[in-house]
Amino acid sequence: MLMDFMKAKDLLKKYDIKVVDSIYVNSAEEAIRFSDGDAIVLKLISEKAIHKSKAGLVKLNLKHEDEIKSAYEELKKRGTRLSPYKILAQRMVNEGIEIIVGGKEDNEFGKVIMIGMGGIYVEAYKDVSMRLVPINSADAIDMINEIKAKDIITFNGEAEPILVNLLMKFSKLLNEHKEIKEMDINPIKINKDSYNAIDLRFII
Amino acid sequence: MKTNKINLDAMLKPKSVAIIGASREPNKVGHVILQNYLNAGYSGKLYAINKNATSNILGVRTYQSILKIKEAIDLAVIAVPAQAVPSVLEECGKAKVKSAIVITSGFAEIGNVELQDKIVEIANKYNIAVLGPNCLGVVEPRSRIDTLFLPTYKLSHYKVGNVSFISQSGAIGSTILDIISDEGFGLSKFISYGNAAVLDEVDLLHYLMNDQETRVVVAYLEGIKRGKEFVKVAKEIGMKKPVIVIKAGRTSAGSEAAHSHTASIAGNYEVEESIFKQSGFIVAHDISELLDYAKIFDTSPEPKGNKVFIVTNGGGAGVLTTDAIASTKNLSMAQLSKNTQEKLREVMPDIVNIRNPLDVGGDADYKRYDDALQILAKENSIDIYIIIVLFQTPGADSKVVESIIKFKEQVDKPVIGITIGSEFTQAHKKMMESAGIPVYESPKAAAMSISALVWYYNYKKERMNLIKS
Numbered sequence: 033m034l035m036d037f038m039k040a041k042d043l044l045k046k047y048d049i050k051v052v053d054s055i056y057v058n059s060a061e062e063a064i065r066f067s068d069g070d071a072i073v074l075k076l077i078s079e080k081a082i083h084k085s086k087a088g089l090v091k092l093n094l095k096h097e098d099e100i101k102s103a104y105e106e107l108k109k110r111g112t113r114l115s116p117y118k119i120l121a122q123r124m125v126n127e128g129i130e131i132i133v134g135g136k137e138d139n140e141f142g143k144v145i146m147i148g149m150g151g152i153y154v155e156a157y158k159d160v161s162m163r164l165v166p167i168n169s170a171d172a173i174d175m176i177n178e179i180k181a182k183d184i185i186t187f188n189g190e191a192e193p194i195l196v197n198l199l200m201k202f203s204k205l206l207n208e209h210k211e212i213k214e215m216d217i218n219p220i221k222i223n224k225d226s227y228n229a230i231d232l233r234f235i236i
Numbered sequence: 237m238k239t240n241k242i243n244l245d246a247m248l249k250p251k252s253v254a255i256i257g258a259s260r261e262p263n264k265v266g267h268v269i270l271q272n273y274l275n276a277g278y279s280g281k282l283y284a285i286n287k288n289a290t291s292n293i294l295g296v297r298t299y300q301s302i303l304k305i306k307e308a309i310d311l312a313v314i315a316v317p318a319q320a321v322p323s324v325l326e327e328c329g330k331a332k333v334k335s336a337i338v339i340t341s342g343f344a345e346i347g348n349v350e351l352q353d354k355i356v357e358i359a360n361k362y363n364i365a366v367l368g369p370n371c372l373g374v375v376e377p378r379s380r381i382d383t384l385f386l387p388t389y390k391l392s393h394y395k396v397g398n399v400s401f402i403s404q405s406g407a408i409g410s411t412i413l414d415i416i417s418d419e420g421f422g423l424s425k426f427i428s429y430g431n432a433a434v435l436d437e438v439d440l441l442h443y444l445m446n447d448q449e450t451r452v453v454v455a456y457l458e459g460i461k462r463g464k465e466f467v468k469v470a471k472e473i474g475m476k477k478p479v480i481v482i483k484a485g486r487t488s489a490g491s492e493a494a495h496s497h498t499a500s501i502a503g504n505y506e507v508e509e510s511i512f513k514q515s516g517f518i519v520a521h522d523i524s525e526l527l528d529y530a531k532i533f534d535t536s537p538e539p540k541g542n543k544v545f546i547v548t549n550g551g552g553a554g555v556l557t558t559d560a561i562a563s564t565k566n567l568s569m570a571q572l573s574k575n576t577q578e579k580l581r582e583v584m585p586d587i588v589n590i591r592n593p594l595d596v597g598g599d600a601d602y603k604r605y606d607d608a609l610q611i612l613a614k615e616n617s618i619d620i621y622i623i624i625v626l627f628q629t630p631g632a633d634s635k636v637v638e639s640i641i642k643f644k645e646q647v648d649k650p651v652i653g654i655t656i657g658s659e660f661t662q663a664h665k666k667m668m669e670s671a672g673i674p675v676y677e678s679p680k681a682a683a684m685s686i687s688a689l690v691w692y693y694n695y696k697k698e699r700m701n702l703i704k705s
Binding site for chain 1: 460467507513
């Protein structure tokens with residue numbers, strides 16, 4: 033079962049992991065109010081859709097009222113086949129490199145944590161590394177070093193402390209929450225000195 | 237087995253051995269095993285068991301049943317038909333035999349799970365450490381134990397040393413056993429554990445972790461039975477000694493029921509490989525890599541850093557090796573100090589460029605190598621030496637090998653050789669390897685092995701630092 037986005041957001045908050053400003057909206061008007069002139073993203077969330085962007089369920093960079101309105105209406109239309117669903121509004125995050133932090137329960141060995149190139153590249157490049165949780169900081173550094181695109185996701189090393197820190201927090205989260213069977217935090221947008229978790233997917 | 241505190245000394249260093257199913261027929265497994273035991277020169281007490289016993293087989297006193305032997309038996313090697321194994325093992329239990337190797341096949345590997353379960357039941361009832369079934373058994377050169385049913389003339393003879401092998405597959409195991417005779421390291425324990433009905437990889441790793449005669453462990457794994465216990469022993473042994481692992485079944489697909497990217501990417505092999513790395517294991521992807529890694533770990537001291545210096549008598553080979561070093565993630569080329577550069581300039585002829593790689597010239601003889609190496613031995617910025625000798629050149633001969641061996645004994649740093657060539661080269665390669673210098677026939681193999689060496693000791697160091705802080 034997919035964990036509700038807001039519950040997932042609260043869970044991350046408990047572990048001091050930043051999530052981009054997000055709310056559920058029930059109308060285009062609510063989305064416009066949330067935007068308040070800033071660029072936002074609208075997403076349709078449904079248990080039936082893993083590949084949201086591929087399925088056209090993510091509308092990026094919506095600024096004007098009419099853009100928001102037409103995006104909202106389109107998502108509603110697509111939603112009829114994916115019911116039950118919710119529509120999520122988030123602040124648009126332009127800057128940053130997309131990474132994934134994942135997790136899964138392995139029947140034989142226990143809980144695994146994964147990091148890699150995120151966004152739409154995850155399954156195309158499979159440039160990821162994993163470890164069993166809990167990990168220590170040396171494991172986290174090894175995981176980052178194993179990524180082929182290491183220099184990209186760490187900004188030539190500058191963002192490595194952020195990534196190590198994130199991995200340690202997620203390791204703790206995964207280790208303490210036995211009910212989590214699978215986790216995709218994808219993407220997390222990384223900058224030299226900050227990050228934002230954008231999409232949260234926990235299977236419980 | 238249920239307990240990890242298992243001592244396999246009774247199996248690997250037995251004072252008395254009974255071979256059950258010993259046979260007069262030269263083509264029977266039970267005959268070859270007995271013959272091999274005799275060939276290996278086992279000096280403990282040896283008994284043959286054959287239910288139609290005559291007084292002796294191959295000169296070994298033969299009994300109808302193990303229960304007829306009055307003395308205590310450390311190890312029973314069982315090579316009777318599958319259906320007879322449970323009753324034979326039961327007798328071993330009654331005779332208080334400490335350990336048993338079931339060579340016989342025809343159990344879980346062909347779907348005969350029930351028969352295998354009987355073995356487990358009897359082993360637990362009498363507390364017998366049982367290896368197999370469906371295995372080759374063990375080789376322990378120090379105690380001259382060889383339970384393999386492979387005719388000795390088909391296998392080159394291994395040397396005694398400090399590398400231990402465990403292999404689930406008998407065939408892969410015997411192949412490795414055959415080819416290591418050509419490599420620069422010797423054998424400590426060879427354990428083929430087959431179906432792992434009782435003793436499995438967790439037990440074996442646990443034993444080898446504490447075995448003083450094992451410096452390097454090499455493991456060929458097919459399935460891992462007790463995941464959580466495996467992880468525990470893996471992390472423990474990884475901090476104690478290098479483990480080189482090859483795992484069959486790389487192509488296993490990710491979980492089909494995946495609801496996330498992570499679950500679809502993180503298939504069985506990917507997770508296992510991650511656990512190996514997390515435990516400091518060196519993952520090999522084929523048998524030649526396995527042996528390349530084994531010999532560098534067996535012979536090399538801990539490198540103090542990752543800076544490599546190359547000495548060569550062939551420019552091209554030097555460049556190829558430099559490229560191979562550059563394509564590893566964790567190695568870099570050493571920079572010589574001004575002082576060393578000046579000293580080298582004084583002794584090297586004008587045709588030699590003083591740089592890394594140092595090409596001492598196609599006309600280099602032992603003296604040239606010696607001059608360069610004696611200066612380089614004192615250079616602090618070098619952590620690892622690669623010495624390339626192309627023996628096709630006029631000056632390269634066994635005196636060059638002597639210079640290199642002398643150098644190796646002087647420096648407390650890894651010294652790795654690269655030679656490429658046929659008979660003449662091979663003879664010199666063997667000389668270097670018998671002096672404890674791992675020699676490779678390709679720059680890539682050398683670079684990957686050095687990279688693994690540096691990676692492992694760095695792994696250990698980082699974790700030691702965490703424990704201290």
